[in-house]
Amino acid sequence: MIKRIDLSGLWNFELDPDKKGIEGRLFDRQKNDTINLPGTTSIAHKGKYNDKKETGFLTDPYLFEGYAWYSKDVHIDKEDLEKNIFLFLERTRLTKIWIDDTFAGEFDSLTTPHNYDITRFVRNTDFRITVLVSNVDYPTKGGHLTSPDTQTNWNGIIGDISLRIFDDSYIADIKTYPDIDKKSVKVVLKTVNNTQTDKKFTLDVNAFLTDINGDTGVSAPPASFDITFISGTGNAEFEYFLGDDAALWSEYTPVVYRLEIGINGTEEKSSTTFGLRKFSTTETKFLINGEPTFLRGKHDGLVFPMTGAVPATVDEWIRVMKISKSYGMNHYRYHTCCPPEAAFIAADLLGIYMEPQLPFWGTLTAPGDENYNETEQNYLIEEGFRMLDTFGNHASYCMMSLGNELWGSKERMAEIITGYRGIDDRHLYTQGSNNFQHTPVLLPEDDFFVGVRFSKNRLIRGSYGMCDAPLGHIQWDEPSTMHNYDEDIVPSDTNDANAAGEGEEIEIQYGTGVKKVKAASADGPLIPHIPVVTHEIGQYAVYPNFREIDKYKGVLKARNFEVFRDNLEKKGMLNQADDFFYTSGMLSVQCYKEELEAAARSNLVAGYQILDLQDFPGQGTALVGILDAFMDSKGHVTPEEWAGFCSDAILLAQFKKYVYTSGEEFTADMAIRYYNPEKLVDKKLHWELIARDVNTSDATGFAVNGETTVVKSGDVVIPDGTRELAELGSISFTFPESTKTVIYDLVLTVNGTAYKNKYELYCYPANDDVISLENIASLGEGDNQVFITNVFSSAKSLLNQGKKVLFMPNEVTESLEGFYCTDFWCYPMFRDICEWMKKPVAVGTMGLLIYTKHPALKDFPTHKYATPQWYQIVSHSRCAILDDVTDKDYRPIVQMVDNFERNHKLGILFEGKAGNGKLMVCTSKLGEISERTEVKQFVKSLVTYLTSDEFAPENELDIDKIEKIF
Numbered sequence: 001m002i003k004r005i006d007l008s009g010l011w012n013f014e015l016d017p018d019k020k021g022i023e024g025r026l027f028d029r030q031k032n033d034t035i036n037l038p039g040t041t042s043i044a045h046k047g048k049y050n051d052k053k054e055t056g057f058l059t060d061p062y063l064f065e066g067y068a069w070y071s072k073d074v075h076i077d078k079e080d081l082e083k084n085i086f087l088f089l090e091r092t093r094l095t096k097i098w099i100d101d102t103f104a105g106e107f108d109s110l111t112t113p114h115n116y117d118i119t120r121f122v123r124n125t126d127f128r129i130t131v132l133v134s135n136v137d138y139p140t141k142g143g144h145l146t147s148p149d150t151q152t153n154w155n156g157i158i159g160d161i162s163l164r165i166f167d168d169s170y171i172a173d174i175k176t177y178p179d180i181d182k183k184s185v186k187v188v189l190k191t192v193n194n195t196q197t198d199k200k201f202t203l204d205v206n207a208f209l210t211d212i213n214g215d216t217g218v219s220a221p222p223a224s225f226d227i228t229f230i231s232g233t234g235n236a237e238f239e240y241f242l243g244d245d246a247a248l249w250s251e252y253t254p255v256v257y258r259l260e261i262g263i264n265g266t267e268e269k270s271s272t273t274f275g276l277r278k279f280s281t282t283e284t285k286f287l288i289n290g291e292p293t294f295l296r297g298k299h300d301g302l303v304f305p306m307t308g309a310v311p312a313t314v315d316e317w318i319r320v321m322k323i324s325k326s327y328g329m330n331h332y333r334y335h336t337c338c339p340p341e342a343a344f345i346a347a348d349l350l351g352i353y354m355e356p357q358l359p360f361w362g363t364l365t366a367p368g369d370e371n372y373n374e375t376e377q378n379y380l381i382e383e384g385f386r387m388l389d390t391f392g393n394h395a396s397y398c399m400m401s402l403g404n405e406l407w408g409s410k411e412r413m414a415e416i417i418t419g420y421r422g423i424d425d426r427h428l429y430t431q432g433s434n435n436f437q438h439t440p441v442l443l444p445e446d447d448f449f450v451g452v453r454f455s456k457n458r459l460i461r462g463s464y465g466m467c468d469a470p471l472g473h474i475q476w477d478e479p480s481t482m483h484n485y486d487e488d489i490v491p492s493d494t495n496d497a498n499a500a501g502e503g504e505e506i507e508i509q510y511g512t513g514v515k516k517v518k519a520a521s522a523d524g525p526l527i528p529h530i531p532v533v534t535h536e537i538g539q540y541a542v543y544p545n546f547r548e549i550d551k552y553k554g555v556l557k558a559r560n561f562e563v564f565r566d567n568l569e570k571k572g573m574l575n576q577a578d579d580f581f582y583t584s585g586m587l588s589v590q591c592y593k594e595e596l597e598a599a600a601r602s603n604l605v606a607g608y609q610i611l612d613l614q615d616f617p618g619q620g621t622a623l624v625g626i627l628d629a630f631m632d633s634k635g636h637v638t639p640e641e642w643a644g645f646c647s648d649a650i651l652l653a654q655f656k657k658y659v660y661t662s663g664e665e666f667t668a669d670m671a672i673r674y675y676n677p678e679k680l681v682d683k684k685l686h687w688e689l690i691a692r693d694v695n696t697s698d699a700t701g702f703a704v705n706g707e708t709t710v711v712k713s714g715d716v717v718i719p720d721g722t723r724e725l726a727e728l729g730s731i732s733f734t735f736p737e738s739t740k741t742v743i744y745d746l747v748l749t750v751n752g753t754a755y756k757n758k759y760e761l762y763c764y765p766a767n768d769d770v771i772s773l774e775n776i777a778s779l780g781e782g783d784n785q786v787f788i789t790n791v792f793s794s795a796k797s798l799l800n801q802g803k804k805v806l807f808m809p810n811e812v813t814e815s816l817e818g819f820y821c822t823d824f825w826c827y828p829m830f831r832d833i834c835e836w837m838k839k840p841v842a843v844g845t846m847g848l849l850i851y852t853k854h855p856a857l858k859d860f861p862t863h864k865y866a867t868p869q870w871y872q873i874v875s876h877s878r879c880a881i882l883d884d885v886t887d888k889d890y891r892p893i894v895q896m897v898d899n900f901e902r903n904h905k906l907g908i909l910f911e912g913k914a915g916n917g918k919l920m921v922c923t924s925k926l927g928e929i930s931e932r933t934e935v936k937q938f939v940k941s942l943v944t945y946l947t948s949d950e951f952a953p954e955n956e957l958d959i960d961k962i963e964k965i966f
Helices: 078-082 314-326 341-350 374-391 410-423 546-551 559-570 574-600 639-643 792-800 827-836 868-875 933-946 959-964
Strands: 003-006 009-016 033-037 067-075 084-091 094-099 102-107 114-117 126-134 156-166 169-179 184-193 199-211 214-219 223-229 232-241 256-263 269-274 279-281 286-288 291-293 295-300 331-334 353-355 399-401 428-430 449-451 505-510 513-518 532-538 607-611 649-654 659-661 665-674 683-692 708-718 724-734 742-750 756-764 786-789 804-807 815-817 848-850 878-881 894-896 906-914 917-922
Touching (some): 126 156, 184 256, 199 232, 374 410, 546 574, 574 649, 649 756, 665 683, 708 742, 756 933, 868 933, 917 933
Parallel strands (some): 659 756, 786 804, 804 917
Antiparallel strands (some): 009 033, 084 156, 094 102, 184 232, 199 223, 649 665, 878 906, 894 906
8 A cells, every 4th residue: 555545524424214315316415414434323413313211222312224325525646546546444334335426336244344446436536435324234134243232233434434545566465374383474465466467576574573552672584575466466475484582472472563565666565463373272272372271251242332333443442451351351252243453453462362253143054954045144154254354364363253152054054164264274263152052063163162051951151041941050059169060061971962852943042032943963972072161151130230320421321221210219219229239249249250260160161251241231231240331340349359260370269168167177179270371489379267357347248347367377389380270289177166156258379479369258156056946936035025936817916916026937929039149141031031932930139138237137247248158048038029018118137139120129037017016027948947057147146136125126017918928
């Protein structure tokens, strides 16, 4: 290229919602309006204002779908008329262009630039460019490239908009194939020679080492190569040696080479970047330059609420990717989309392994199959080739996927992968993410596997939607650190069978709906011999933070949040919104920690892709991130805390439970998962058992910053040079004897490093003499006598007599099941899916909100949110629906947070004046778990309160209304 003419700025503009412009020659009349490009119609507030309040995703008040016309008068120098002229539109939708009144072509790529050769259409130095952009009638649905759930279906042109001028002979394309062993790069050129004879040129080649701060001052030895440009279009190649001290690219050394090629004796210069790297695999792991790495990935759907469109600036991508890196991410998986080049540049400079996908979420059938769509499939295949051609030089472009949760012909998928690899073998390929769902298959063409299971019951993540049951261990099992996925990946019993036979028709979740598909099972049990990546792990819902609403000052508006806020206000609980957000978020972090550690504890897991580090604002509003949609912290976990279980150095303690009795022995197996290239030498894993003072409490429960005492400590030697997952031996100790509850932190560190992880343990005094509340009629004496019953008619009679009553119902008619884990993804979406599939609907609750300072819990210290000592109590309870039986301002002592769609007021422990007496209701069947040490302490605390003068509730409960729910 010898010249670039920037076309950004003011363009003439007109909307064409009825798509009449071509026949009516609308481009002749574009003096009605103007628009700034790069940009979108929504950014410019073009179109009719929309006051609709979407609840399933963010609202674009100026969403326009149809044709939009953009035109600009352009001037070029006279000498440029003799050159080759291209119109470059970096990212847009479907386009057609005209030069003056002459149609000059069309492009349909959704992921790569539209690069028009307009040489033969430009006849004068002054001419008009007209661009028709259509965001309708796509050749494919487009996945998250066009979805209102993510970046919206915008209309416009973003990124670089320019004319690019080339000489008669020029380099049209450069491909780089690095070789880390030879410290060289093979350079393959596409040459263009618009003369009638072959021409010989000398190419001057330089490579400059670049990092995030720009050129480093280091360069490879310059070189020259004599190349013949044949008449027309040709190819040429040469090998360029970078020197013995050439720098390798990885997540730890994110340096790239800026390759510049000049044609000697002309003004023509071409450039590209590449990294000297090799991304490869063994049977179970990924390697970067021969060294093992573990993928810690995030899902990315191009969510940018301020613009409603994907950014094309490197600075913005560096901003968001730096945040991801600070939370331990080294991998991005793009859900049915591909970002613009700026994202790959940022990933090159930060060291992130990228996996773009074809913009497809559906069925890939083979010719002759039912519903085979040749046009769409050919488009998708070509789109993949365009992605490889456009972005393939980037060091960060390490992996390629055919799409998300695909069905259809595994043979056809194999053919497509083979075609891509035959053209470009610089990347690893996979058939897709979670393909065939319950009946996954492995293809010989797959370099790695991304999924959630290897059969119906061989699960490799911790949580699932009810429509996709069975549920994961974090949903059905008591919190622990014992889980890993090795047995599920390679079972010791190979008699395992898949869930469905090949060709059997089954009903599955499909996007936000359902569809019937034919299963494609493997022959016998599915045993992988390629790296395994767990797909979309996490999805632990957090209640909306209504304080975020004011942050939506750009294109997209959080009107869904406004609807949820108004509904909560109608239920009388708006003043609890901050608590719901806080407590559900704190439980979500615990669930993420357990899930990420389970993956890290698995030898046969090569990586994971969480869903997500940030909120997903669509598909029912899935607030599953520890960061909000803007990539800002929600305040539930710091990057340093998150790094304890999501980084390249994770310290792991494996033990069976979190709840202990005073004097009980504790045993844990210690391990480290380590990938940092800095070798561990003379290092020890140091552990400390720290007792926390729980007498000082605040609004969140016992004080985190109260007095602490180290009561036990020790060291475990880390063998020099430890890599990957290494078992370090076990530790054991006896909890000190105590007559009160003690909360301990088991803190793991490594000397001379910042590596740290922490586990919170709960130790209760021995309470063998405490009653179980089974078959007990009353407790206490005189005015402090409390009657205990599980029959409401008896409770009502006692209350009318002015007695104190503890009511522990056997059944709660108006209630929800007690479920410890927070909801999966988001309740409305999966409720609909389960109902359509005629499957059980998830409980849909989001963890506890606990009135920590209530005297009933004085001897049962607790956080404001659910932690493992509540698991049994919650799991054996029914959550009473108190909406219509209590005043709106009434609050339970132990409340279950409901999801934003229902907003039930849910009580597990609640009290009030009723009849002439005083009533305490506990809906947990404590008798079933009376031998649990935490339950004994809970009962002791409760009984101490009930048989004291402190049991004097002030809130009124209507005894007749309360009766309705029992």
